[in-house]
Every structure is written in C-alpha cells, then in structure tokens.
Amino acid sequence: MDDRRPGRLLAVSDLHVSHVENRRIVEELKPESEDDWLIVAGDVGELTTDIEWVLTLLSERFAEVVWAPGNHELWTPASDPVQLRGQERYAHLVELCRTLGVHTPEDPYPVWYGAGGPVTVAPLFLLYDYTFRAPGLSQEQALVRAYDAGVVCTDEFLLHPDPFPSREAWCRARVEATEKRLAACDPEIPLVLVNHFPLVRQPTSVLYFTEFAQWCGTELTADWHRRFRTAVAVYGHLHIPRDTTYDGVPFKEVSLGYPREWRRRGLPKTLLRPLLPEQARG
Numbered sequence: 001m002d003d004r005r006p007g008r009l010l011a012v013s014d015l016h017v018s019h020v021e022n023r024r025i026v027e028e029l030k031p032e033s034e035d036d037w038l039i040v041a042g043d044v045g046e047l048t049t050d051i052e053w054v055l056t057l058l059s060e061r062f063a064e065v066v067w068a069p070g071n072h073e074l075w076t077p078a079s080d081p082v083q084l085r086g087q088e089r090y091a092h093l094v095e096l097c098r099t100l101g102v103h104t105p106e107d108p109y110p111v112w113y114g115a116g117g118p119v120t121v122a123p124l125f126l127l128y129d130y131t132f133r134a135p136g137l138s139q140e141q142a143l144v145r146a147y148d149a150g151v152v153c154t155d156e157f158l159l160h161p162d163p164f165p166s167r168e169a170w171c172r173a174r175v176e177a178t179e180k181r182l183a184a185c186d187p188e189i190p191l192v193l194v195n196h197f198p199l200v201r202q203p204t205s206v207l208y209f210t211e212f213a214q215w216c217g218t219e220l221t222a223d224w225h226r227r228f229r230t231a232v233a234v235y236g237h238l239h240i241p242r243d244t245t246y247d248g249v250p251f252k253e254v255s256l257g258y259p260r261e262w263r264r265r266g267l268p269k270t271l272l273r274p275l276l277p278e279q280a281r282g
Contacts, residue, residue, distance in 0.1 A: 006033060008275075009036075009037050009276055010038050011194070011234045011252065011254040012038065012256060013042050013234075013253075014236045014257050016044075016257070017044065034063060036063060039234060040058065041194050041195070041234050042067075042073065042237065043073065043196065044067075044072075047081075064101075067123060069093065070236065074090060075158035076158055086161050086163065109121060119189060120185055120192065121191075121192045124195040125178070126197065126218065126221060127174055128167070128218050129168035130143070131218055131219040132214050134210065142214050143214075149211050151211040153212065175221065190229050192231055193225065193228070194233075195235055196235065198216060198235045198253070199235065199251075200251070201213070202246060203235070225249040232275050232276070233250070233251045234251075239255050239261050241255050241268055256271060
C-alpha cells in the first residue's frame, strides 16, 4: 500500500536571505511530500549569489519550483558580482532559473494536477506604475509627498528600467504582454495568478505608511481576477501575511518579511502556505 502523503501546491515570498535569521529559516524549509510544489513569489534576496543559493536549495528539495521576481531581485547593488541592469538583469535571472529547472514568467505555465487541480500556475512579472497613489494627486505630487515624509522605496535608486525610459513604462510593457498570454490560456482550467505585487489596490489600505502604496502595483490589473478564471491570487511585497477575498476570489499574501517584522508578530504556524482548499491538513 502506498502511504505517501499527497503533494500540495505551496507558496512563500519575501525570504530576504541577506538577513542571517531568514537564511537559517530557509535552510530548514522542506516539503512534507516528495510531490510538493513550491511557488516563490519574489524577494528571495538582492545579490545574484544569494538568489542562486536559495533557488538551488529549493529546487533540489521540491518536485517543482515556480518563481516570480520581486523588486529586490531586480536591484543592482554595488556589491553584486553581476552588474547587469533592468531587462538584462531579469533575463540573466531567468536563465539562471532555467539551469535549475525552476519555472519563470518567460516559460510555459505549468499545470498542477494534484489535489485541488487541475490549475494552471501563472508566474507574472508586472512591476508597478505609481497608480496606487493617493486620490487627487499626480504622480509627481505623490512622489514629492513620499520624499517629504521620508517614505521612499529603494527601487528609486537601485531598480533600473533599462532599456525602458522608466519603471512605469517597463510595467506597462509587461502588463500588455502578460495580458495576451493569460487570454490565451485554456479557459477550462482555473489559474493560480502569482505576482510579487498585489493585483488589486485594496491590500495596500492596511499599510502603516500609505505613501508606500505607489510602489505596490498597478491599476491596470484591477480586474484580472475577474476577467480570467482565477482559483487564487498569490502575492507578497507588503510583508503583511493574510488571506482576503475580492469579488469571490481568494488572495493570499505569503511573505516571511524582515526579522524585525516576524519577531514582533511571530512566525506563521505554516510558513509554506497551501493554496487550494482541498490541501488543508489538520
């Protein structure tokens, strides 16, 4: 008799392994079943050496690993041995993932046929375009307010959009291309939409520093969970792990976050979050 535990579709984000405490946590991440898949929704780390270490470790332990980039992976820190910027840096990370057998937004979307399936797992790379700003403010006014408040995303200094003229232009190009791919998916199979940033604005309403919302997504994706048949939307970035529902679709923020954050609230009972209701275990 086969008593092997059935596999699950799991997700985590914002591992930030530049922090020693987080690195130790990642070293202990293991599947419960040899059939478990793991979705990593961005912000593994900033240095290419750290990103390679994490994705190598996870790809050796889990049956499949699916990666969507966060903003931190796209930074070009002076200490990184790889000084590529913008699109070239992203392409470099995609090729790294492919050597490890890790699925990326540039590959065919894999289909999960285990418990709760089939579902198509769609890792997305969309960025943001400053449209999650306060109502009535222009982009320029919103940025001035953020600088005056001292709430400025490090992306402004380290995330370069080359060859695009701006991060928002890169975002719009990514949204247009991704929209076409999603529209071409089999409508009979529900989607697991995986993006580092939330696809809708509502999750940013709980941010302590509301000025930061403008670096958290784009209004261009506000109806995607309705337009495309979506089983669940997965995101990170906010470092506020929680489950919410919008228009009947579950949204899951699956981040670990910085040590100063998870020390205060405690580590979640289940860091690797099961995504489908059929996969819940007592």
